[in-house]
Amino acid sequence: MNRSILLIYTGGTIGMKQDPETSALKPFNFKHILDEVPELKKFGYKIDSYSFDPVIDSSDIEPRFWVDLVRLLKEHYQAYDGFVILHGTDTMSFTASALSFMLEDLEKPVVLTGSQLPIGMLRTDGKENLISSIEIAAAKDSRGRPMVPEVCIYFESQLYRGNRTTKYSAENFRAFKSANYPVLADVGIHIKYNTSLINYPHSWGRPLKIHTELNTDVVILKIFPGLKKEMMDAVVDIPGLRAIVLETFGSGNAPTGEWFTGTIKRAVGKGIIVLNITQCHAGSVDMDAYATGKALKEEGVVSGYDSTTEAALTKLFFLLGQNTDNLCVKSLLEKNLRGEISIS
Numbered sequence: 258m259n260r261s262i263l264l265i266y267t268g269g270t271i272g273m274k275q276d277p278e279t280s281a282l283k284p285f286n287f288k289h290i291l292d293e294v295p296e297l298k299k300f301g302y303k304i305d306s307y308s309f310d311p312v313i314d315s316s317d318i319e320p321r322f323w324v325d326l327v328r329l330l331k332e333h334y335q336a337y338d339g340f341v342i343l344h345g346t347d348t349m350s351f352t353a354s355a356l357s358f359m360l361e362d363l364e365k366p367v368v369l370t371g372s373q374l375p376i377g378m379l380r381t382d383g384k385e386n387l388i389s390s391i392e393i394a395a396a397k398d399s400r401g402r403p404m405v406p407e408v409c410i411y412f413e414s415q416l417y418r419g420n421r422t423t424k425y426s427a428e429n430f431r432a433f434k435s436a437n438y439p440v441l442a443d444v445g446i447h448i449k450y451n452t453s454l455i456n457y458p459h460s461w462g463r464p465l466k467i468h469t470e471l472n473t474d475v476v477i478l479k480i481f482p483g484l485k486k487e488m489m490d491a492v493v494d495i496p497g498l499r500a501i502v503l504e505t506f507g508s509g510n511a512p513t514g515e516w517f518t519g520t521i522k523r524a525v526g527k528g529i530i531v532l533n534i535t536q537c538h539a540g541s542v543d544m545d546a547y548a549t550g551k552a553l554k555e556e557g558v559v560s561g562y563d564s565t566t567e568a569a570l571t572k573l574f575f576l577l578g579q580n581t582d583n584l585c586v587k588s589l590l591e592k593n594l595r596g597e598i599s600i601s
């Protein structure tokens with residue numbers, strides 16, 4: 258099978274190996290990936306690698322790094338059948354969500370993966386994650402079309418839509434969860450693709466469009482019993498703030514006292530977009546379910562439905578980067594752009 262894959266190494270645990278002299282973990286030279294993981298040669302694919310320099314722990318990821326990444330994908334888009342991005346797990350869901358919005362009309366797989374244990378350690382989960390990610394990125398259907406033309410995360414035998422994931426375990430090999438959307442593929446003896454759940458283009462052959470303008474004047478505000486008006490005011494008064502991702506209780510509920518609703522009203526009045534998502538790990542915001550949610554809706558708060566925090570934040574970065582008009586941003590927030598929310 259004549260397939261070509263570009264393996265992009267950004268950093269993170271997966272690319273570490275023990276220095277034989279000091280026994281410290283340090284990144285290995287990705288130019289030699291085929292020597293480190295000789296199993297990859299058995300695919301018979303052309304596997305090229307690109308390593309960021311310097312490689313970074315994913316806690317240091319900044320939005321401008323996503324811009325570099327989408328530019329790199331665009332530059333090499335025609336030359337490869339699929340892309341595998343090795344990335345630290347800590348912020349992998351943010352990167353996957355951001356890429357899903359920044360890449361429009363994507364027709365090839367972009368699979369992010371990493372590991373909990375370095376690839377150079379005996380019990381590593383990195384080898385299986387890497388090998389299966391490459392197989393998935395190269396997989397085609399009987400018509401020669403990619404099986405998963407989406408930005409995905411592959412981890413511990415499951416393939417997820419990237420913008421539906423959250424890192425939920427700092428311990429288990431199964432580090433990610435996609436609570437509101439089923440897995441795109443299950444990997445056991447066979448790789449079982451859930452094709453009815455995968456987003457395929459309406460018509461194939463469109464050029465990839467990349468969006469590199471991001472506006473990051475956005476904060477996440479998680480509400481909690483004990484939150485004070487002064488704290489809310491400090492957030493609302495951040496100079497230049499364009500949007501607040503409001504992590505509410507349950508199905509989108511928040512305190513009903515004037516100290517809270519009045520501050521939200523002031524924010525909306527100042528032109529700040531307030532996007533309501535739930536701090537529950539699964540389920541959706543429904544601002545009509547309780548009076549406490551209705552009050553927010555009346556103040557002009559927008560529903561984020563069943564969005565993850567990562568998708569809500571990066572969708573705002575993306576939409577505010579493209580549009581200056583709040584009405585336009587609000588109407589796009591309510592639309593399912595890349596499979597990130599469960600509305601049609």
Ligand code: ASP
Binds near residue numbers: 313314345372373
């Ligand atoms: N701190 C590391 C990172 O996110 C953890 C990992 O790779 O799993 O880069």
